Amino acid sequence: MEHIKKAIQIIICCWIVTSCAQEQNPNIIFIMTDDQGYPVVGAHGHPWIRTPHLDKMHAQSVRFDRFMMGSTCAPSRAGIMAGVHSIKNGVTHTIFERERLNLEAISIPQVLNPAGYTSGYFGKWHLGDEGPYQPENRGFDETFIHGAGGIGQTYAGSCADVPGNTYFNPVFKHNGTFVKTKGYCTDILFKSTLGWIQSVKDSGKPFFAYLSTNAPHSPFIAPPKYQKYFEDLGFDSKVAGFYGMVEHIDDSMGQMFQQLEDWGLMENTIIIFTSDNGMTRIGCGLKGFAGRPQVQLGTSKDGNPMMSYNAEMKGLKGTVNEGGVRVPFFVRWDGVIKEGRTVKTVASYLDILPTLADFAGAKLPTTQAFEGRSLKPLILENDPEWEDRYLFQHVTRWKHEADPDEFKWGEYSVRNQRFRLVQGVLYDMEKDPEQNIDVTAEHPELVDSMKNAYEKFWDEARPLMINEEVPLAAEKPFHVDYNAQKASTGIPDWEAPNLKWKESYEGGPTGLDN
Template identity: 45%
Template sequence: MRPRTPEKPLLEIPTPESKGTATVKSCILILTGLFPMLAFTGFANAATLQGSRPNIILVMTDDQGMGDLSCMGNEVVKTPHLDRFYARSTRFTDFHVSPTCAPTRSAIMSGRAPFKNGVTHTILQRERMALDTFTMPQALQNAGYKTGIFGKWHLGDEEAYLPGSRGFDEVLIHGAGGIGQVSLGDFPPNDENLYFDNVLLHNDTIVQTKGFCTDLFFQSGLAWIKKQHALGNPYFAYISLNAPHAPLVAPKEYTQRFLDLGYDQGTAGRYGMIENIDDNFGLLIEKLDQWNASENTLVIFMTDNGATHLNGQLHGKRVKHFNANLKGGKNSPNEGGSHVPAFWYWQGRLGEDIDIDALTAHVDLYKTFCDLAGVRLPANMQALDGRSLLPLLQDPKAEWPDRELFIHCGRWPDGKMQEFKFTKTAVRTDRWRFVNNLQLFDIPSDPGETIDVSESHPEVVTKLRQSFDRWWASVSPLMVNEGLQRVAPENQPLAIRYHKQLATSGIPEWAPDEI
């Protein structure tokens, strides 16, 4: 990817006094003139969207929050390609995921609350998605779609849990929850070559790759997309990045600008990863246009949970990084943990520069994709918690009944599930966020959750407590991964597989086809 041009320093105000002033819609002003708006600005027709069978490209980044894009108000990181994409997208402005990685991924793949899939953590086998789940890619396969995943899976590393067994035709993934997490299940060599020249699983073969991980995942996805486009196959491409998850590592051409501005190495690495993502996303859009593939392709950009590394150093002084004025980040029950960007673009079919303010969530993608693809779901599958977003894509002001989204950070110590029932939890409705069974925030008037209004709204507190109790009772029997024994690093499934292949046939070098 091309290196970024150095720019003048942009200062951040040292904490704790710092309070951001930019809003999440500030880019409406700064984007004027950056992207030539197309003539189409109307809404989609739901009747034409139902069964319209677009190709679907879902790009999801890891640990990137609402404040990690320049179009969302960040004045340090530069994301011009995603800014232009934002400007012509239909945007879900109140879109929620889980506060951590694996739960969000299981919700997307299953259309149901993560705890119902047994996914209550990101490690210790509690990230394994229950095997009785009929996955979204399996549903799309049944409708004639080709399916591919490129990057992070994080829903189990044993053969039965891997994406090739869960509905994906093409697979290029690392193990565990992150590259280099060898003690938790990633391939042993990745402990020494973090994010560069990684050992990955390509379909049924462990391979040695070259280059920076984000570049590789995008290039591999694009090469596969190009092939499906040439063959005329409808496809679902899941470009599921591990960046900007720690360790905060990026190519030098992406980190140097931030070091020159005076930021610490961690901030430089993280922001460099984000700018690298932006360049790769720009390449994706460029290639779709070059291949005349944009008219039948829905492209979605989102993130898997709130931001990390919310503090850093600038010229040796502690600073608070921009977080879109939200409270909390990854692994938080507050808005900053679950409220993420969600930009949708389909040339000529979805409205451009449109905001949809309804309360939506990761569990809604399953039904939406199935409706678009014309999937006929089997009768004996799991009940889905989500809703189809097609009515909102037709009309952002369509009737959308209020709902209750249940958020729990999980991650309790072994055997402590019931003791942690109310630890780091929330119930979110269109208006309210009820946190830790105690605090109530009026989100439309107080998105930063600065004023607890529980005493003035006791009836709301009572109702949401009762709702949470019912939800907890419904999910507790389905947490099938609780109480499992810890697996030693040498006994992790992909470690065993790696050493076996190394001894029998070796680890071949692999690279994606040219794009």
């Protein structure tokens, strides 16, 4: 009888421990690459890219096979950060002050903070380089960023990174202070993210880490050994840089997973991997914006041609065709997701904030009209009810001081589960994923419905495009602040965290690790 009582006590204790673990809010790590797009993952059918760690994550995750972003960088980031379409938050370009996220927008960390989360942002911000727009003033507790839309970039107005910055040994702004790092940019961003996680993992509070790599964005420079691998196969330097950066990201993902496992964090951490828009045009080797026809980029070591690959889609970054906006979206949660599963339901970047809030047990403020939905049912249930909807996209990117209304019916698209309407032409994405066949005449009522819905969306958004007539700033904050710090206190070396990390690059641009 006594052994039965002990067995019951053990069962009750196990139940209590399990219940407590389930009630604890999960940590969240959100990783987004720049310009990678959907095709450049081995698990997505790519014939020769080597991404074993992403392929493994794909196998272990709930993966959304039809996940849609915006067509370029800052618009996607604005929609993710605020859960509201970019043009309703003033973001209609990547430069010209039109990349600045409305200061009244409520951000992800501001939603998660009341639920007890501490938040860190690492890498490419691209939602405004002026002080009030920076991530430390949008709810993030820790920040480690570069300026503009890329390391070393500078444009008319305020959008600019540190002058002369490079992918090797770059300067970053760490919690408001510029620091000089040693190594390759992607290594540094993964290490800075993991270093912060190391510092907060035992605090008793859940954490939200947003890691936004600048790779594989132009100028397409990979660590030397990754670059050389593809150049030796006949790739030109830009294309070799793009694919080399992707393979290096994959290696970094593998190191990150190992470190999280060593810390015992995998069971209660949601890890999301995605990209900010469709695949880049120049770096991928494809010509034009359509993403076809295929071209030979190099020759494999066994003599086979290495052809370009766009996953049987039309469009690349900068278009509203499927290939311009479709991205990988993997959700791995070892403590809850026991086996991989593919979700075919069309989902949107506007869904990210509501989803994170739902998993975190955070309430969405009623003062902001969030446009997305929580994807939690699609992640945790096999066949949940899901009402179809229209998703709207526009390339925006009209010239500085142009009238947006002149571009209303230009490069726009409306997507539901089955169809995509592109500038008035309808495609059946289930029967014709490459968008070769115009079915507009076969579905006139649907076309009218989509056009009317889009017109309503535009009319609602037009008064909210608050950055259209803003004059270009006379100063570039990253230039001004960097030069002032350099003249007064200097630029200190970054104190890298103590982690197990195999560097991809050491020394100068000609260095190779062992």
